[in-house]
Amino acid sequence: MVCRNRSFAQHKSDYLFYEIAQKKEHLQKQEPRAKLINLGIGDTTEPLCLPVTAGLVKQAEALGTRGGYRGYPSSFGDKKLRDTIAQKLYQGNVCADDIFISDGAKCDVGRLQHLFGPDTTIAIQDPSYPVYEHTSYLSGKAGRVDRLQMDPENNFFPKLTAADVIYICSPNNPTGVAYNREQLKQLVDFCKKNGSILIFDAAYFSYIRGDDFPRSIYEIEGAQEVAIEINSFSKVAGFTGIRVGWSVVPQTLCFDDGSSVQADWKKIVTTFFNGVSHLSQAAAMAALSDEGLQCAKEQCDYYLNNCRLLRDFFLERKFRVFGGVHAPYLWIDLDGKKSWEIFDYLLQKAHIITTPGVGFGAAGEGYLRISGFCSRLDVTSAIQRMSATSL
Numbered sequence: 001m002v003c004r005n006r007s008f009a010q011h012k013s014d015y016l017f018y019e020i021a022q023k024k025e026h027l028q029k030q031e032p033r034a035k036l037i038n039l040g041i042g043d044t045t046e047p048l049c050l051p052v053t054a055g056l057v058k059q060a061e062a063l064g065t066r067g068g069y070r071g072y073p074s075s076f077g078d079k080k081l082r083d084t085i086a087q088k089l090y091q092g093n094v095c096a097d098d099i100f101i102s103d104g105a106k107c108d109v110g111r112l113q114h115l116f117g118p119d120t121t122i123a124i125q126d127p128s129y130p131v132y133e134h135t136s137y138l139s140g141k142a143g144r145v146d147r148l149q150m151d152p153e154n155n156f157f158p159k160l161t162a163a164d165v166i167y168i169c170s171p172n173n174p175t176g177v178a179y180n181r182e183q184l185k186q187l188v189d190f191c192k193k194n195g196s197i198l199i200f201d202a203a204y205f206s207y208i209r210g211d212d213f214p215r216s217i218y219e220i221e222g223a224q225e226v227a228i229e230i231n232s233f234s235k236v237a238g239f240t241g242i243r244v245g246w247s248v249v250p251q252t253l254c255f256d257d258g259s260s261v262q263a264d265w266k267k268i269v270t271t272f273f274n275g276v277s278h279l280s281q282a283a284a285m286a287a288l289s290d291e292g293l294q295c296a297k298e299q300c301d302y303y304l305n306n307c308r309l310l311r312d313f314f315l316e317r318k319f320r321v322f323g324g325v326h327a328p329y330l331w332i333d334l335d336g337k338k339s340w341e342i343f344d345y346l347l348q349k350a351h352i353i354t355t356p357g358v359g360f361g362a363a364g365e366g367y368l369r370i371s372g373f374c375s376r377l378d379v380t381s382a383i384q385r386m387s388a389t390s391l
């Protein structure tokens with residue numbers, strides 16, 4: 001008999017969105033006619049932008065020709081795509097050779113764990129996107145994970161404690177707030193002083209409006225020496241199903257013995273990954289064209305407008321509401337009620353799927369996350385249905 005991997009035995013909970021999907025299936029079995037509205041997982045709903053569709057078609061046709069056929073993609077991504085990301089999204093703040101194209105931020109969060117041995121200490125925001133914690137546990141770091149408490153009084157910016165690796169997400173999932181320049185400078189300085197590596201998740205950067213909040217950690221001086229940034233086209237270009245993301249692993253980032261983090265990252269990428277499909281990379285290139293960027297901005301505005309309508313509803317009902325202005329998520333204070341209790345109530349009474357705050361960590365108890373990723377029709381129906389409840 002094979003001994004079970006101890007890391008899995010130590011990690012009891014299921015992945016949050018899998019658990020929610022099971023509850024949804026259960027309800028559908030009980031009430032097959034129920035028309036569910038999904039304000040739970042942050043999954044895009046609007047059709048692809050025209051330039052993206054055109055890019056996909058063109059690439060598909062090229063692959064069907066002798067001259068245009070290509071086999072395995074490069075493990076690090078097409079040079080042209082890396083150059084375009086460096087220019088258009090980082091305005092030259094980041095060098096193309098430090099950008100690694102991936103099949104999504106979540107997949108990179110998992111692969112990044114291979115950079116760090118089982119003795120590495122980890123600090124994760126509480127609440128936070130569950131994948132940072134799950135991948136830490138599954139890669140043998142249970143018992144080495146510290147949760148950084150966040151509360152509304154400090155705009156959900158965590159109280160920092162020293163750890164080898166610190167995960168921070170801004171604009172933040174799940175609280176929907178964005179951190180300002182001063183807060184991010186404090187973070188970079190803290191990592192520098194303590195010799196920590198910062199893993200900065202910027203997957204929602206395109207929802208930031210105005211100039212008060214940095215869109216990348218590399219807008220902060222010194223970040224190139226401490227930070228890896230993970231990112232994705234899923235929420236930026238509105239295509240979660242196409243699967244393209246990227247990570248920035250700067251050449252200037254080193255381990256304590258002076259060795260290069262990027263060199264080890266290249267080993268991981270070339271060993272575990274065979275590159276992103278040519279079709280997906282063509283979609284990403286098209287999303288970065290002038291028309292593609294304009295259309296992506298309009299889509300982000302659409303989802304932010306959904307948030308505004310939902311926010312107004314909750315404010316009218318006298319809830320404390322956070323987020324939804326620079327991020328596509330609302331974080332609702334349930335005024336003493338339990339997260340799963342309200343989740344179940346809305347599912348049963350209004351057939352609306354939400355995300356219980358406690359699923360993102362103990363500090364999320366008493367909150368509910370509402371996603372703005374849905375159609376306008378679903379938003380207005382959800383508001384009507386919620387108005388008819390005793391929420």
Ligand code: MLT
Nearest residue numbers: 040041042043106129173
């Ligand atoms: C979320 O809803 O937090 C995310 O969309 C889930 C994901 O990106 O994996």
